[in-house]
Amino acid sequence: MSGVKIIIADSKENSRRILKDTLQHAGYQIQAEARNAPELLRKTRRLFPDLVIIDANLEGGSPEEIAGIIEDDNLSSVLVITDDIHRRSLQEIAHLLKPYTEETLVSVIEVALLYRSKVASIQQEVTRLKENLSNRKLIEKAKGMIMKTQGLTESEAYRYLQKQSMNRAMSMKDLAQEIILSEEKQSIIR
Amino acid sequence: MAQKNKAEILKQVKDCDVKFIRLQFTDIQGVMKNLAIPVSQLEKALDGEIMFDGSSITGFAEIDESDMYLIPDPDTFVIFPWRSSNGKVARLICDIYNPDGTAFAGCPRNNLKRVLQEAEALGYTMNVGPEAEFFLFLADENGRATIQTQDEAGYFDLAPLDLGENARRDMDITLEEMGFEIEASHHEVAPGQHEIDFKYGDALHIADAIMTFKLTVRSIAQRHGLHASFMPKPIYGVNGSGMHTHQSLFKAGQNVFWDANSPDQLSDMARYYMGGIMSHARALSAITNPTINSYKRLVPGFEAPVYIAWSGANRSCLIRVPAKRGLSTRIEVRNPDPSCNPYLALAVMLRAGLDGIAKRMEAPAPVDKNIYKMDDAERKAVGIDSLPGNLLEALQELDKDQIIIDALGEHIYTRFKEGKMQEWQDYNVQVTPWEVTNYLTKF
Numbered sequence: 001m002s003g004v005k006i007i008i009a010d011s012k013e014n015s016r017r018i019l020k021d022t023l024q025h026a027g028y029q030i031q032a033e034a035r036n037a038p039e040l041l042r043k044t045r046r047l048f049p050d051l052v053i054i055d056a057n058l059e060g061g062s063p064e065e066i067a068g069i070i071e072d073d074n075l076s077s078v079l080v081i082t083d084d085i086h087r088r089s090l091q092e093i094a095h096l097l098k099p100y101t102e103e104t105l106v107s108v109i110e111v112a113l114l115y116r117s118k119v120a121s122i123q124q125e126v127t128r129l130k131e132n133l134s135n136r137k138l139i140e141k142a143k144g145m146i147m148k149t150q151g152l153t154e155s156e157a158y159r160y161l162q163k164q165s166m167n168r169a170m171s172m173k174d175l176a177q178e179i180i181l182s183e184e185k186q187s188i189i190r
Numbered sequence: 191m192a193q194k195n196k197a198e199i200l201k202q203v204k205d206c207d208v209k210f211i212r213l214q215f216t217d218i219q220g221v222m223k224n225l226a227i228p229v230s231q232l233e234k235a236l237d238g239e240i241m242f243d244g245s246s247i248t249g250f251a252e253i254d255e256s257d258m259y260l261i262p263d264p265d266t267f268v269i270f271p272w273r274s275s276n277g278k279v280a281r282l283i284c285d286i287y288n289p290d291g292t293a294f295a296g297c298p299r300n301n302l303k304r305v306l307q308e309a310e311a312l313g314y315t316m317n318v319g320p321e322a323e324f325f326l327f328l329a330d331e332n333g334r335a336t337i338q339t340q341d342e343a344g345y346f347d348l349a350p351l352d353l354g355e356n357a358r359r360d361m362d363i364t365l366e367e368m369g370f371e372i373e374a375s376h377h378e379v380a381p382g383q384h385e386i387d388f389k390y391g392d393a394l395h396i397a398d399a400i401m402t403f404k405l406t407v408r409s410i411a412q413r414h415g416l417h418a419s420f421m422p423k424p425i426y427g428v429n430g431s432g433m434h435t436h437q438s439l440f441k442a443g444q445n446v447f448w449d450a451n452s453p454d455q456l457s458d459m460a461r462y463y464m465g466g467i468m469s470h471a472r473a474l475s476a477i478t479n480p481t482i483n484s485y486k487r488l489v490p491g492f493e494a495p496v497y498i499a500w501s502g503a504n505r506s507c508l509i510r511v512p513a514k515r516g517l518s519t520r521i522e523v524r525n526p527d528p529s530c531n532p533y534l535a536l537a538v539m540l541r542a543g544l545d546g547i548a549k550r551m552e553a554p555a556p557v558d559k560n561i562y563k564m565d566d567a568e569r570k571a572v573g574i575d576s577l578p579g580n581l582l583e584a585l586q587e588l589d590k591d592q593i594i595i596d597a598l599g600e601h602i603y604t605r606f607k608e609g610k611m612q613e614w615q616d617y618n619v620q621v622t623p624w625e626v627t628n629y630l631t632k633f
Binding site: 036037038039040041042043045046060065068069072073 | 272273274328329330353356413414415416417
């Protein structure tokens with residue numbers, strides 16, 4: 001838990017102080033405090049915290065809206081501390097019901113951070129796979145075009161692409177894009 | 191943009207899991223109005239079957255003409271790239287129709303279409319490139335605007351300059367995702383002031399784009415804890431925000447403002463068009479600069495125009511003619527500000543220019559001196575008039591100019607005038623902090 005940077009957002013000074021003491025006692029680093037939602041957004045975009053803890057009664061925006069912005073723009077993990085009244089609107093957001101003990105708070109924070117790092121690595125994997133898939137589609141399309149225009153078999157066409165890619169020091173994807181583009185231009189002229 | 195049809199829109203909405211559709215239109219004051227419908231109502235909306243109560247919108251319609259139809263323009267379909275707490279939202283810009291199926295005369299978009307059709311009958315299409323400026327202020331604990339810019343808030347906030355720059359970069363990216371081609375995006379003269387320019391296009395498309403632009407800039411600013419304001423002069427003593435409007439006329443694919451054989455390569459048409467804008471400038475200011483605050487921007491010393499003249503470079507003039515020629519030949523009208531209703535502003539400028547062409551109003555010689563530095567006598571000697579000094583003066587000029595009134599149509603003119611006179615009277619009875627500061631202890 002050392003080195004974990006947290007921004008706390010609560011409109012009441014007293015609550016901020018208590019939360020700050022608790023977190024510092026548990027070994028977390030308080031990067032900044034925010035008194036209202038716009039201030040929280042400004043500080044979060046500037047400081048890249050690991051976690052933002054929002055009191056559900058924060059002034060200047062609803063907790064689900066603010067948490068949504070922070071999560072959508074991938075700025076930080078979010079934990080909302082809530083009373084029973086706001087709980088129903090927070091079903092899709094990590095939240096902790098008041099009152100809580102320091103032990104509960106710490107374990108919820110640790111779960112939130114663990115979950116975030118797992119999601120981040122899954123997201124990376126998904127991005128990589130998506131890119132591979134779209135590259136593969138381009139290469140397949142270019143290969144088909146070469147088979148047709150040069151009368152080659154599938155494996156010959158693939159070998160041709162590989163060779164061209166090496167000779168011209170271009171990635172297969174860029175080469176495929178170029179082939180598709182020039183072929184489309186040709187077909188417009190025809 | 192490719193013509194979108196109903197089936198494509200319905201498919202896109204389904205594929206992207208859109209939850210709500212906002213049916214948008216702009217009222218006479220230039221404020222965007224929304225009617226949110228769930229996706230299940232979309233087909234009905236695209237068939238033009240959605241009704242609303244027009245009398246509930248200020249200055250729009252009387253009680254007895256309250257039933258209005260919203261007819262969406264399918265070409266304007268866009269899914270907002272940002273999520274709201276209710277999931278993905280898309281929008282359609284609508285025209286307003288009467289129950290008998292005729293176009294409602296009080297709808298500024300219908301009115302612009304009418305004026306554009308009149309130009310088209312003469313063979314002209316109008317191309318427009320706007321340059322809207324705005325301020326980014328810090329939002330407070332109520333999420334409301336302050337007039338504190340993030341730049342000057344340096345002592346209280348963290349690395350404040352980056353905040354505005356980051357927000358603007360996010361705006362650029364979002365606008366591009368929505369189909370805008372961003373041509374320039376930079377910090378402006380005043381602290382906290384920014385400008386984003388996008389590619390020119392035909393007048394109707396650009397009027398829609400200006401409304402979308404303002405909505406997007408405001409929405410993204412909010413996500414950054416900032417408030418974007420298009421108020422013309424939010425702070426005394428620093429540059430205000432304008433919306434310089436580049437414009438040209440095309441006929442059969444040719445730019446009619448360009449004449450390769452004239453000494454400055456400007457055609458007679460360009461000169462007449464400028465002549466028209468200049469001769470109607472005092473009246474059309476009521477539309478291009480429609481707020482009390484607009485006239486606090488139009489003062490000497492802040493790169494805003496005050497005098498009715500034109501030039502190739504001089505930024506104190508009403509019209510500047512950028513150096514570009516050929517297809518890019520255009521004039522830049524510098525008085526409009528972003529508080530204007532773009533549908534009405536483009537309609538009146540086009541009509542003024544066309545009147546210049548019809549009556550062959552020769553624009554006077556260009557003025558390359560800094561007019562701010564000329565005195566009254568010098569200006570009088572070269573025949574330079576000034577723009578109205580306040581909203582009341584502009585409204586009085588509007589009353590006298592039948593060409594501009596026609597460009598608005600009777601309905602919009604009457605309602606606009608009523609609303610603006612009320613605004614002037616409200617303002618006039620206020621006791622301002624300036625008065626208190628200057629008079630309270632003196633008398």
